[in-house]
Amino acid sequence: MVVTDVAGPAAGGELPTGKTRDALRAAHLYYLQDLTMDAIAKELHTSRSSVSRLLSHARATGLVEISIHSPLDLPSRLEQEILERHEVSAHVVPVPDHASDVDRLERVALSAARILTRFIDSNQTIGVAWGSTMSAMSRHLAPKATHNSEIVQLNGAGNLRTTGILYASELLRRFGDAFGARVQQFPVPAFFDDPATKEAFWRERSTRRLLDLQASMDVAIFGIGSPFAEVPSHVYQGGYLERADYQALSRDGVVGDVATVFYRADGSTDGIALNSRATGPDFTVLRRAPRRICVVSGQAKLPGLTGALEAGLITDLIVDEGTARRLVERSVDDLGSDRAD
Amino acid sequence: MVVTDVAGPAAGGELPTGKTRDALRAAHLYYLQDLTMDAIAKELHTSRSSVSRLLSHARATGLVEISIHSPLDLPSRLEQEILERHEVSAHVVPVPDHASDVDRLERVALSAARILTRFIDSNQTIGVAWGSTMSAMSRHLAPKATHNSEIVQLNGAGNLRTTGILYASELLRRFGDAFGARVQQFPVPAFFDDPATKEAFWRERSTRRLLDLQASMDVAIFGIGSPFAEVPSHVYQGGYLERADYQALSRDGVVGDVATVFYRADGSTDGIALNSRATGPDFTVLRRAPRRICVVSGQAKLPGLTGALEAGLITDLIVDEGTARRLVERSVDDLGSDRAD
DNA sequence: TCTCTCCCTGCACGTTTGTTCAATCGGCTT
DNA sequence: AAGCCGATTGAACAAACGTGCAGGGAGAGA
Numbered sequence: 001m002v003v004t005d006v007a008g009p010a011a012g013g014e015l016p017t018g019k020t021r022d023a024l025r026a027a028h029l030y031y032l033q034d035l036t037m038d039a040i041a042k043e044l045h046t047s048r049s050s051v052s053r054l055l056s057h058a059r060a061t062g063l064v065e066i067s068i069h070s071p072l073d074l075p076s077r078l079e080q081e082i083l084e085r086h087e088v089s090a091h092v093v094p095v096p097d098h099a100s101d102v103d104r105l106e107r108v109a110l111s112a113a114r115i116l117t118r119f120i121d122s123n124q125t126i127g128v129a130w131g132s133t134m135s136a137m138s139r140h141l142a143p144k145a146t147h148n149s150e151i152v153q154l155n156g157a158g159n160l161r162t163t164g165i166l167y168a169s170e171l172l173r174r175f176g177d178a179f180g181a182r183v184q185q186f187p188v189p190a191f192f193d194d195p196a197t198k199e200a201f202w203r204e205r206s207t208r209r210l211l212d213l214q215a216s217m218d219v220a221i222f223g224i225g226s227p228f229a230e231v232p233s234h235v236y237q238g239g240y241l242e243r244a245d246y247q248a249l250s251r252d253g254v255v256g257d258v259a260t261v262f263y264r265a266d267g268s269t270d271g272i273a274l275n276s277r278a279t280g281p282d283f284t285v286l287r288r289a290p291r292r293i294c295v296v297s298g299q300a301k302l303p304g305l306t307g308a309l310e311a312g313l314i315t316d317l318i319v320d321e322g323t324a325r326r327l328v329e330r331s332v333d334d335l336g337s338d339r340a341d
Numbered sequence: 342m343v344v345t346d347v348a349g350p351a352a353g354g355e356l357p358t359g360k361t362r363d364a365l366r367a368a369h370l371y372y373l374q375d376l377t378m379d380a381i382a383k384e385l386h387t388s389r390s391s392v393s394r395l396l397s398h399a400r401a402t403g404l405v406e407i408s409i410h411s412p413l414d415l416p417s418r419l420e421q422e423i424l425e426r427h428e429v430s431a432h433v434v435p436v437p438d439h440a441s442d443v444d445r446l447e448r449v450a451l452s453a454a455r456i457l458t459r460f461i462d463s464n465q466t467i468g469v470a471w472g473s474t475m476s477a478m479s480r481h482l483a484p485k486a487t488h489n490s491e492i493v494q495l496n497g498a499g500n501l502r503t504t505g506i507l508y509a510s511e512l513l514r515r516f517g518d519a520f521g522a523r524v525q526q527f528p529v530p531a532f533f534d535d536p537a538t539k540e541a542f543w544r545e546r547s548t549r550r551l552l553d554l555q556a557s558m559d560v561a562i563f564g565i566g567s568p569f570a571e572v573p574s575h576v577y578q579g580g581y582l583e584r585a586d587y588q589a590l591s592r593d594g595v596v597g598d599v600a601t602v603f604y605r606a607d608g609s610t611d612g613i614a615l616n617s618r619a620t621g622p623d624f625t626v627l628r629r630a631p632r633r634i635c636v637v638s639g640q641a642k643l644p645g646l647t648g649a650l651e652a653g654l655i656t657d658l659i660v661d662e663g664t665a666r667r668l669v670e671r672s673v674d675d676l677g678s679d680r681a682d
Numbered sequence: 683t684c685t686c687t688c689c690c691t692g693c694a695c696g697t698t699t700g701t702t703c704a705a706t707c708g709g710c711t712t
Numbered sequence: 713a714a715g716c717c718g719a720t721t722g723a724a725c726a727a728a729c730g731t732g733c734a735g736g737g738a739g740a741g742a
Contacts, residue, residue, distance in 0.1 A: 031455075094366050115373070378729070389728090390730080683742100685740100689736105696729105702723105706721070708717105708719085
């Protein structure tokens with residue numbers, strides 16, 4: 001790949017004739033002045049096709065940002081109710097009820113990736129978990145230029161079969177690329193075999209450095225793991241957990257996990273043995289991040305989602321319409337017994 | 342015109358089936374999920390044409406906002422230089438050099454209207470001048486919902502032939518409509534005949550109320566008047582000034598006006614007689630507004646623009662490319678003698 | 683109840699836009 | 713200097729889109 005942009009062949013040259021410059025100008029003419037691509041082609045002395053490509057480039061690289069604001073007086077009733085009941089700012093993604101789970105995930109991830117843009121800024125530490133939701137999201141991120149931001153892996157991804165590095169690092173790299181941020185990997189297994197090993201490891205200075213970063217996150221982004229759903233999450237298929245682990249989780253009444261840390265329906269984590277071997281951040285650490293974005297798709301994750309809400313892990317929720325609807329209906333049923341169980 | 346939206350026929354009904362809701366959903370599916378209009382039509386159980394119209398509606402009413410960010414590392418060199426030389430944040434509007442003045446004005450106004458959106462917010466007092474530039478702009482404003490904002494007319498518009506009310510009020514109304522803001526008119530002539538009348542009027546309580554509003558503006562928006570350009574500004578054609586006035590302006594070395602307050606090339610206003618009869622805000626008042634947006638198109642306004650810059654009237658400049666280029670070239674010539682004259 | 687009017691709908695057409703393909707350009711190697 | 717390779721271009725085609733138009737439905741007024 002040859003550098004043909006940013007400063008052009010000769011930095012400091014007279015005519016900074018970069019592709020990005022043209023794209024910027026085309027975007028201005030197209031989106032701000034409503035010219036047709038044909039007209040723009042003439043102004044730029046090129047063909048209409050090239051203008052079409054320039055505009056694609058402009059959108060793909062985040063030069064153009066398209067955002068949607070619901071008028072403040074009518075946020076979708078679902079979002080309104082979720083806000084009232086859970087004190088969480090919700091973004092409901094419209095998806096037809098009959099969509100397949102795969103479609104649904106894909107579309108929520110696409111929307112989430114676009115929405116995410118507005119939360120990302122310069123000089124931020126951004127914690128990122130992994131899993132099928134995050135992976136889908138990473139493939140659709142709308143780039144946004146930032147300075148001095150940092151992507152931090154929230155939990156290890158190694159398992160019995162692979163180091164998980166390829167998978168997780170690819171995912172993180174996409175986040176890093178999209179926002180021009182440095183990437184801090186966390187090269188540990190998802191679960192240690194022995195809690196003692198984890199503790200030892202946690203005392204290592206290189207590990208501490210990463211944990212410190214996690215503790216000072218500005219934004220955390222994660223999905224919800226649902227170990228007992230009919231379609232188990234990625235984490236539960238890849239050889240991360242053994243049969244005995246499942247039984248233990250079941251006994252403990254676990255309904256889900258965030259970054260491989262497990263919790264019950266009431267949001268509690270105490271006494272869940274597996275957590276002492278998990279590598280994700282303790283919820284007290286996670287909750288330090290002022291913004292905690294959770295992306296959820298599919299009703300199978302509903303129990304996990306409500307648990308995470310109970311645990312106060314979420315400040316911003318991106319969720320598909322069907323699941324949001326169930327969430328609200330369910331909350332209605334619970335009214336009064338809300339804090340009782 | 343019948344109200345068919347916002348709350349629907351029966352406020353509090355079960356299915357808030359408003360046009361805006363559909364538009365919002367369509368916009369989400371189109372811009373956030375990249376569905377084709379055809380696909381959206383199916384999801385919404387309507388025809389593709391209707392979706393096209395819904396999306397138009399969404400854009401026209403500001404539900405969808407499209408903005409363009411130049412990557413921070415390469416702002417157009419022009420904008421960069423203007424920032425350095427004048428401490429003004431510039432937005433250069435690309436316009437081909439061979440465009441007619443009418444085209445140029447129209448295109449700058451269109452871009453300016455779109456760019457303006459990001460400066461407007463709730464709970465603001467927004468001062469608006471008038472003139473051909475502002476008028477063109479008013480016809481293209483991208484709506485944005487705000488609460489409790491207020492549009493304040495900066496200067497009177499009456500003249501010897503009309504009260505100017507139709508013209509100016511239409512202009513202000515468009516601003517008010519676009520941002521859902523109250524409109525405060527200023528029903529006085531552009532220039533009083535007698536300074537004493539103005540002073541008397543200025544003591545009226547109803548006038549004071551308006552002047553107080555002006556003094557607490559958050560944003561001011563104005564063009565530049567250029568009395569001696571070959572194509573004089575609106576103000577100078579409509580019977581506002583008499584021959585003797587022109588001669589006086591010429592004698593005083595006036596290069597332009599902002600909201601009918603005149604100034605010289607160095608930005609000074611002292612001793613310009615006409616100002617004592619003018620109804621626009623004194624520059625000391627104007628400069629109190631933290632954001633002062635100036636929209637300029639056409640090189641004829643260059644002297645006026647440099648004067649306004651000298652006077653420190655501008656914090657944000659929206660200007661066509663050709664004029665921006667001249668501005669920078671001119672500043673280069675002046676280097677060293679910058680503060681000397 | 684009927685009618686008038688206005689707005690909304692879907693169709694059909696013309697325009698605008700995205701994408702494929704072959705040709706060309708420019709840099710780098712041999 | 714010739715040749716290779718990947719990136720970029722414009723033409724042609726196909727898909728997606730905007731809009732004028734006629735038909736239909738809901739509400740206001742007679």
